Amino acid sequence: MKNNSTNPFYLIPYYLWIVLFVISPIALVVYYSFFDISGNLTFDNYKNFFSSVYLRLTLSSFWYAFLITLISLLVAYPTAYWLTKTKNKQLWLLLIIIPSWINLLLKAYAFIGIFGLYGPANNLIASIGSERLQILFTDFSFIFVAVYIFIPFMVLPIFNSLDRINPALIDASRDLGASSWTTFRRVIFPLAINGVKAGIQVVFIPALSLFVITRLIAGNKVITLGTAIEQQFLVTQNWGMGSTIAVFLILFMIIIMMVTGEKGGTVNGKIK
Amino acid sequence: MSGDSIIRFENVTQAYEGAGNVLNNVSFELERGKFYTLLGPSGCGKTTILRLIAGFIKPTKGDIYIEGQIVNNSPANERQVNTVFQDYALFPHLNVFENVAFGLRIKKLKKAEIERRVLEALEFVNLHGYEKRDISEMSGGQRQRVAIARAIVNDPEVILLDEPLSALDLKLRTEMQYELRELQQRLGKTFIFVTHDQEEALAMSDEIFVMKSGEIQQSGTPLDIYDEPINRFVADFIGESNIVDGVMIDDYRVRFANQEFECVDQGLNKNEKVEIVIRPEDLHISPLERGKITVTVDSQLFRGVHYEISTVDEVGNEWLVHSTKKVEVGSRIGLDFEPEAIHVMRLNESEEAFDARLEAYGAPGHEK
Numbered sequence: 114m115k116n117n118s119t120n121p122f123y124l125i126p127y128y129l130w131i132v133l134f135v136i137s138p139i140a141l142v143v144y145y146s147f148f149d150i151s152g153n154l155t156f157d158n159y160k161n162f163f164s165s166v167y168l169r170l171t172l173s174s175f176w177y178a179f180l181i182t183l184i185s186l187l188v189a190y191p192t193a194y195w196l197t198k199t200k201n202k203q204l205w206l207l208l209i210i211i212p213s214w215i216n217l218l219l220k221a222y223a224f225i226g227i228f229g230l231y232g233p234a235n236n237l238i239a240s241i242g243s244e245r246l247q248i249l250f251t252d253f254s255f256i257f258v259a260v261y262i263f264i265p266f267m268v269l270p271i272f273n274s275l276d277r278i279n280p281a282l283i284d285a286s287r288d289l290g291a292s293s294w295t296t297f298r299r300v301i302f303p304l305a306i307n308g309v310k311a312g313i314q315v316v317f318i319p320a321l322s323l324f325v326i327t328r329l330i331a332g333n334k335v336i337t338l339g340t341a342i343e344q345q346f347l348v349t350q351n352w353g354m355g356s357t358i359a360v361f362l363i364l365f366m367i368i369i370m371m372v373t374g375e376k377g378g379t380v381n382g383k384i385k
Numbered sequence: 386m387s388g389d390s391i392i393r394f395e396n397v398t399q400a401y402e403g404a405g406n407v408l409n410n411v412s413f414e415l416e417r418g419k420f421y422t423l424l425g426p427s428g429c430g431k432t433t434i435l436r437l438i439a440g441f442i443k444p445t446k447g448d449i450y451i452e453g454q455i456v457n458n459s460p461a462n463e464r465q466v467n468t469v470f471q472d473y474a475l476f477p478h479l480n481v482f483e484n485v486a487f488g489l490r491i492k493k494l495k496k497a498e499i500e501r502r503v504l505e506a507l508e509f510v511n512l513h514g515y516e517k518r519d520i521s522e523m524s525g526g527q528r529q530r531v532a533i534a535r536a537i538v539n540d541p542e543v544i545l546l547d548e549p550l551s552a553l554d555l556k557l558r559t560e561m562q563y564e565l566r567e568l569q570q571r572l573g574k575t576f577i578f579v580t581h582d583q584e585e586a587l588a589m590s591d592e593i594f595v596m597k598s599g600e601i602q603q604s605g606t607p608l609d610i611y612d613e614p615i616n617r618f619v620a621d622f623i624g625e626s627n628i629v630d631g632v633m634i635d636d637y638r639v640r641f642a643n644q645e646f647e648c649v650d651q652g653l654n655k656n657e658k659v660e661i662v663i664r665p666e667d668l669h670i671s672p673l674e675r676g677k678i679t680v681t682v683d684s685q686l687f688r689g690v691h692y693e694i695s696t697v698d699e700v701g702n703e704w705l706v707h708s709t710k711k712v713e714v715g716s717r718i719g720l721d722f723e724p725e726a727i728h729v730m731r732l733n734e735s736e737e738a739f740d741a742r743l744e745a746y747g748a749p750g751h752e753k
Contacts, residue, residue, distance in 0.1 A: 281474035284441055287461040288468045289488035289539065299487070303478045 139363065145356035150349075158357035167341075167358070174337040178320035181259045182267075185316050186309065188260065189267035193308075196268070197276045206272060213265040221329040224258045225249060228330075250332035258330045259320060267312040274308025275301070310373040318366050338362050390453075391417045391542060391575050392438060397447035399433050399599075407433045409599040410447070415577070417542070420569045422578045422586040425596035426622070431579045433599075435545050438577065440464045452542070467536035468545040472552065473528045475520045481507070481531050482516035488539040506538035509568070526557045533565075537572060544569075546578045550585065562588050583623050587611065595619050603736055611664075615739045616730055620662045627668070629702045631661040631729070639729060642678050642698050650729040652745055660730045665693070665707040667726035676719015680704055682712050696720070 149155045161167060196205050212220070228234050228248040235245045248254050278301060286296040322339035333340065338358055345355030392415040399408035408430045415421055423431035436442045437449055440461035448455050456464060467488070475484050485506055489499045507513055510530035515523070523531060529549060536544050546565070550558045566589045569576045580586055586593050587607040594604045595618075603615040614620035617628050631641030636651035641661045653659065673679060680696035683703075687693075694706040696718070704720060712718055731739070 279472070279474065281470050281472060282476060284439075284461070285468070285470060285474040285476070286487070287441070288439055288466075289535070290462045290491045291487075292462055295491060299491075300476060304476075 142356045142359045142363075145352050146360050148353045150351045150353060155353075158353045161354065162357050162361060170336055170341055171338060171361070173335070174321055174339075174341075177256070177259075177335060177337060178317050180256055181263060181320045182313055182317045184256065184260045185263045185267040186312065189264055189271055189312065190309070192264075193268050193271040193275055196272050202276070206269075209268055210265050213262075217262065217325055218329075220262060221258065221326055224254070224261075224330060228254050249330065250334055252331070252335065255326060255331035255335050258326050259323060262326070263316045263320065266315045270311035270315070271305060271308040274305040274311075278304050314370060314373045318369055321365060322362055338365075389417050390414045391451065392577075393450040394434075394437075395448045395450070397437065397444045397449060399430070399437065399442070400445045407599050408437075408444075411599070411601060412447075413594065413601060413604065415575060417575055418573050419591040420566065420576045420578065420589055422580060422590040422593045423596060424580060424583060424586040424593050424622070426581055428598075429596040430599040431581075431594075431596050432547055435468070435547050435577065435579050438464075438543065439466055439468050439545055465541050466543045466545060467539050467541040468547065469529075469532045469536050469549045471547045471549065473532040473549075475528055475531055475535070477520050479520070480516070481512065481518045481520065481523065484520065484531055485535045485538050487535065492539075502538055503534075506534040509537065510534045525553055526561065529553065529561060533568070537568075537574075541574070543575045543577060544572075546576060548579055548581070550580070551582075558585070565589060587623070595622060597622075601736070603739075613728060613743060614662060614730065615734060615736060616732075617660055620728070620730065625665050625705055625707075627663045627665065627702075627704050629661050631659050633657045633659050633729065637724075639727060642702055643700050644678065646677065646727060647724045648727040648729060649725055650727075652742055653729070653731065658732060660732065662728040662730060663704075663722060663726050665705040666691075667722050668704060668706045668708075669721045670694075670706065670708050670710055670712060671719040671721040673717060673719045676721050678704075678720050679717060680720055681717050682714050685712065685714055 146158055147154055147156070149157055192209070196202055196209075199205055226232050230245055230247070230249075234248055239245055282300055282304070283296055286300045287293075291299060321337065322342070323337050324339035324343045327333065327335050327337055327340045336344075338361070342355045342358050342362070345351045345358065349355075394411050394413050397408055397411045398406055400406050411430075411434070423434055425431050433442070437444055438451070440456065440459060440463075443457060449457055451464065451466065476487065479487070482503055485503045486499050489502060494502075504513075504516070507516060510533050512527065512530050512534065515527065515531075520528065520531070532549065550561050550565075553561060562585055565576070565578075578586075578589065590607055592604060593607055593610050595602045595610060597618050603610055603619050605613075610619065611623055614623060614626070620626045620628055629641050631639050633650070633653040633655065634640050634645060635655060636653075637648055639646055639648045639650070639659070639661065670676075678698050680698045683695045683697050685692055685694045688707075691707045691709055692711055694708060694712055696704045696706060698704060706720065731742075734742075
């Protein structure tokens, strides 16, 4: 019976990790958020966050994250659905996931090449007789690249939840008189909703704090919460304000996780 | 008969890619309001027949008629047929009420009507008061009832049941057998039940189709099939049986176990090789000198209702005997049986020829 409780000794590395790399950084961020640029204790950073500049920044950050998530979802859902119907599911899935293993910076630089004024995209446009366009440093290129990067993270959870649906449920729905569309609406979609939620979580939250792509692809025309934090720390050297934005970012993440979190009950069509 | 036929298969063949024929040129006709059972080992094609009727798959060859209409190409949602699935296939995201209401909601019935019919269906399967429950809160037997309610609430002409009792424990299964049979009689609908359990088939059906390797071996009432199995497979599959080789000497005379016996079969060729079936419960233990054959007791098992006694005769045939009397292992005993207990099976006889032969001497098994 003593074996029931694991030796607390084994938990030490885990706790150590949590304290050093999760709790203490958050504590530090919160701590710094109460100091102004000259090191005085103040609530001004929080007051400033609610000024129009930062609110607009937050709003635009949310707007871009929303667009990126929505487009990823629109691309990923049909892809995941189609994947569950193919014969070599695992192979196709692997092909979709592989790009996510490549470093983000490399992918961003690749797109600079592709979208550049004399890159393949513009060569194509020129070949059909049109003028070369400024693709890079636009909202379009930013959202395109962000969606490209996030798609695998959206496909994976949706694929998993679709794939786990008992096929007999689809037969049952058809048997009870539902057309394929009604079956999708009333059975498949509600049963795979947790996959969609998980996908939204893993795309929306990182999309809020993107800063590498905003820099390289959007040329700092798009400023997200992530870019703002980076600028406060590295350019303005206002650690206090940077920390305050970070605190809000963390709060937003917590709220999103709560909203999209699972509520228990059933998971992916299997009865618990 | 065809006036009241509800489902007809005409030379239906079903082939799956790389799996050969799952159904081989199957033809049959089902009458309205009866309880049919498709019985056979796994992989015999019985579930394929069900899926063809439900419309989940299309026949590779042949035609399927429901109510006289060819339905080969009509999808499942357009057929007046509902299924109770093997694992019930209840929607886990809906509660009991919504599961049962699913079909009615799709038909866009009025709210009050949906409510009335769902509650009625739940009442019918003794689940009154469970409407608000989650599926995960229901036991196996209760889920089974929800699945049945979900099928009958749509008032279909035919209800298909795909091994619906296989996941239940023995006691509940027996209970559900009674309930299903009673339900079918109250509803007066056609039930097509798929199972590999011969006791279930015998207990519930008006008519049984025994299947093997994509073909119907024999169809008939439970008594017909039990008493006059067409071949070794059916005899073996339906209940326990003693099957030995024999030779037809003349009409009403058959030879097996090195002796000649009187029997009730006629119309076979003289000296035709046949197989003899005698059910274990038709063999009676008797004193040595009065038995028709003499056997040595090999082993004995107590089965509760009877002893299952395994014996061997002088030429090495095994005879299984069911008896309420105990015998001594190793002892020699006599076995007695009536001429009617001897069932003669021709080798490779088709079902038509078999039926015609039985017809000819007017002796269906149950009219002893």
